[in-house]
Amino acid sequence: MEQLLNDFSPGLFVMQTVLLLGLIFLLVKFAWKPILNSLEDREKGIQDALDAAESAKKEMQNITADSENLLKEARAERETMLKEARELKEQMLADAREEAQKEGDKIIEKAKATIDSEKKAAVADIKSQVANLSLEIAEKVLKEELSDKSKQLKLVEDMLGNVKLN
Amino acid sequence: MKFSHRSHLVFTTFFAVLFSATLWASDEEKHEGAVNKPEHVAAYIQHHIKDAHDFHLYSYTDTHGERKHVGFPLPVIVWSSKGLATFMSSKFHHDDDGKVIVEAGGTRFVKLHSKIYELEAGADTVAFDETHHATNAHKVLDFSITKSVFGILLVGLLMFFWFSRLARQYKSRKVPKGFGRVLEPLVLYVRDEIAKPNIGEKRYREFTGYLLTVFFFIWILNLLGLTPLGFNVTGQLAVTAALAIFTLIIYTFKGNKGYWGHMLWMPGVPVLIRPVLAIIEVAGAFLIKPFSLLVRLFANISAGHIVVMSLIAIMVTMKAEIGAVGATALSFILSFFITLIEVLVAFLQAYIFTMLSALFIGMAVEEHDHH
Numbered sequence: 001m002e003q004l005l006n007d008f009s010p011g012l013f014v015m016q017t018v019l020l021l022g023l024i025f026l027l028v029k030f031a032w033k034p035i036l037n038s039l040e041d042r043e044k045g046i047q048d049a050l051d052a053a054e055s056a057k058k059e060m061q062n063i064t065a066d067s068e069n070l071l072k073e074a075r076a077e078r079e080t081m082l083k084e085a086r087e088l089k090e091q092m093l094a095d096a097r098e099e100a101q102k103e104g105d106k107i108i109e110k111a112k113a114t115i116d117s118e119k120k121a122a123v124a125d126i127k128s129q130v131a132n133l134s135l136e137i138a139e140k141v142l143k144e145e146l147s148d149k150s151k152q153l154k155l156v157e158d159m160l161g162n163v164k165l166n
Numbered sequence: 167m168k169f170s171h172r173s174h175l176v177f178t179t180f181f182a183v184l185f186s187a188t189l190w191a192s193d194e195e196k197h198e199g200a201v202n203k204p205e206h207v208a209a210y211i212q213h214h215i216k217d218a219h220d221f222h223l224y225s226y227t228d229t230h231g232e233r234k235h236v237g238f239p240l241p242v243i244v245w246s247s248k249g250l251a252t253f254m255s256s257k258f259h260h261d262d263d264g265k266v267i268v269e270a271g272g273t274r275f276v277k278l279h280s281k282i283y284e285l286e287a288g289a290d291t292v293a294f295d296e297t298h299h300a301t302n303a304h305k306v307l308d309f310s311i312t313k314s315v316f317g318i319l320l321v322g323l324l325m326f327f328w329f330s331r332l333a334r335q336y337k338s339r340k341v342p343k344g345f346g347r348v349l350e351p352l353v354l355y356v357r358d359e360i361a362k363p364n365i366g367e368k369r370y371r372e373f374t375g376y377l378l379t380v381f382f383f384i385w386i387l388n389l390l391g392l393t394p395l396g397f398n399v400t401g402q403l404a405v406t407a408a409l410a411i412f413t414l415i416i417y418t419f420k421g422n423k424g425y426w427g428h429m430l431w432m433p434g435v436p437v438l439i440r441p442v443l444a445i446i447e448v449a450g451a452f453l454i455k456p457f458s459l460l461v462r463l464f465a466n467i468s469a470g471h472i473v474v475m476s477l478i479a480i481m482v483t484m485k486a487e488i489g490a491v492g493a494t495a496l497s498f499i500l501s502f503f504i505t506l507i508e509v510l511v512a513f514l515q516a517y518i519f520t521m522l523s524a525l526f527i528g529m530a531v532e533e534h535d536h537h
Contacts, residue, residue, distance in 0.1 A: 004403060009281075011244075011308035012217060013404035015315045020408060023322045023383065028375035031329035035353055036374060038336035045340075 133163065207479040213262070215398050215471050216280040218313040219255040223395070235260055240316055245307040246284045248272040255310070264292035264300065275306075282308050314405065317397040321386045325379075329353075356381050356520065364524035369531050373524070376416060380409060381520040388467060388512030392474075392505060400515070401467035403460070410460035413523040414452070417530040424534030455526055459519060466515050470508045477501040 137159050201210045222237040239256035251271025258266050264276040267285065274285040276292055283303035285292065293301045311319070332346040332353075342350050356378050361370040387399045399405055427433065429447040432440050480497035481490070488496065 007216060008403045008407070009217060009308060009312075010404070011310065012312065012314055012402060013408050014307075015309060016318060016405045016408040017411075019315070019318050019322060020379075020383070020412065023325065024376055024379045026326055027329060027379050031326070031333045032375040032378050034333035034336060035329065035350075036357065036371070038333070038340075039350075039354065039357075042340050 137163070201479070201482060204479075204483040207476070207482055211472055211475045211479070213280070214396060214475060215401055215468050217398075217402055218280055219258070219277065219282070219310055220260075221313055221316060240311045240313065242275075242282065242310045243308075244275065244282050244284075244310065246271060246273050246275070251275070264303070267291075276303060278303075282306055282310070313397065314399045314402050317387060317390060317399040318405070321383060321390065321399075324386065325382055329382075352382075353378060360517070360521050360524050364521065365528040365531065368533075373416065373420075373527050376412070377520050377524055380412070380523060381516050384409070384463065384519055385513060385516035388516060389509070391467060391471065392508055392512060398467070398471055400463055401471055403464050406460040406464040409463070409519065410456040413459060413526060414456040416523075417526045418451070420527065421530035422533075424532065425530045428534065455522075459522060463515055463519050466511060470511055474501055474504055474508060477504055 137156075140159065141156050201207060219242055220237055220239045222235060224237075225233060225235045227233050239254045241252060242255050242257075243250070243252050245251075248271050251273065253268060253270045257268045257270075258277045262277055262279060264278040264283065266276065267290075268275045273287075274289075276283050276285060278292065278300060282305070283292070283300055284306045285303045289302040292303050295301050328345065328349060332342055332349050335342040335346050341347070357370075357374055360381070361374045361377050365373055384400055387397065390397045391400065421429075429451060430444050432443045432447070435443060477500040478497055480500065481494045484493040484496065487493075
C-alpha cells in the first residue's frame, strides 16, 4: 500500500485529467457527434426504406387482387356476352326458318292458285276450241250434206276419225 | 489516396524520429541494466511497470563491452521550490539511483526510482536512511512528458485522427470504407451493447461520447502495453484514478432526484434503518464504486505485465535447472499463450470499465416513477 501510494504520481494524474478532458471535448465535437448523427440518420433511412418497401408490397398485393377481380369480371362478362350472342343467333335462325317456312308456304299457295287458274283457263280454252271445232265440223258437214249425201256421210266419219279429244 | 499518402508521411516521420534517437546512447555504464541473472528480474519488472522519464526501446552491449541504450529522451517539467524547471531527461544519463545531479531553474534535481527529487539547499549528494529513503531531498510536482504522458498523447492523436476521419467520411458516403469500416462496428458496439442497455433509450446520447472516448482510450492503451514499446499507461494508478473520477463526477452531477433520494433516505425501509443505509450508500457512491473501477483496471493491467514479463524471465531464472534451450522454449510457449490471453484481457478491461461506468451513470439517471 505504501509503495502504491509512493508510485502514485500527482503530476501524471493532472496531465491525464487535462489530456482526457481535451480528448473528450475534441472527440465529442469532431468525431462522436457527427458519427452518431450519421449513424442514426442512416438507420432511420434504412428503416424508412424498409417501411416503404413493405407498404409498396402491400399496395402491389392490392393491385394484383384488383386486377385479378377485374380479369374475373371481364371473363364473366365475356361468358354472358357469348351466351347472349349464341342465344340471339339461335333466335335469329329460328325466326328466319319460320319466316322462310311461311314465305315458302305462301309461294306454294300462290303457285297452286296460279296452276289452278291456268288449268281452268286451259280447260276453258279447250272447251272453246272443241266448240269451235264442233261448229266447223258442223259447218263442213252441212256443206257436204248439201252436195252429196254419201260424201257428207264420209266426211263426217273422217272428221270424227281425225279429231282427237284430249 | 491523399490520406494514405499523408498517414504514410506521418508514420515515416515517426520512425525516422525513433531511429535517429539511436544516436542518443550512453556509454557511461557497463553492463548496467542487463538482465542476465535471476536477481535482476524482479527489479527489472518493478522498474518496467513504473512510469519512466525517457522512452527506452532496448539496450545492448557493443563490441567494446560498453552498454548502449537505445531510445529517446522526453522533456522533464517540474514545479520546484524555485518555480518551474524544464530540461531533457537525457541529462540524467539513465541514472535512476540519485547519483547524477541536474541543475535547472536555480535548483538541483536527482532521479530516484523513476521519481524526480529536488535536493535541499546545500546538499551535494543524496543521503539515504536505513530504509533507502532520501533524507535530504523531497519530491516535486512532476508534469513531465513521461512515457505514460507520451502514450496518452500518442493515443489521443491516433483516436482523433481515426475518428474525425470516420466522421468526415459520412459527409460523402453512407457506408465508410477502409479503416473506418473497422471502426464503425466498434462504435456501434459501444453504443448498442454498453450505452443503450445500461443507460436507457431516453438519455444514452449525452453520455455516449464519454463512454466511447474512455472505451477506445483504455483499449488502445491496453493493446499498446502488449507491444514491445512497453507502455504501461493503464497500469498507472494516477491514470486509472483520473478515469474513475471522471465517471464519479459524471454520475454525481447528472444524478436525479430519485438517485439522491434512494441514496440518502431510502424509501420502502423502516425509518431507523434509513440513516444506516444512507452511510453505506454514500460510501458506495463516493468510495467503493470509483475505487473498484480504478483498482480493477490498474491491477489487471499491472498484473498482466508482471505475469508476461515473469514468464519471459523464465529463460533467465530456469537456465540453471533445464538449460538455455529448454528455458527459452518453455518461456516462449508460456509467454505466447499468456500474451494471447492478455489480448483478450485488454479488450475485457476496457469493456468492463466502460460498462460499469455506463451502469453507474444509468443508475443515477434512472427514472424512479414506480414509487
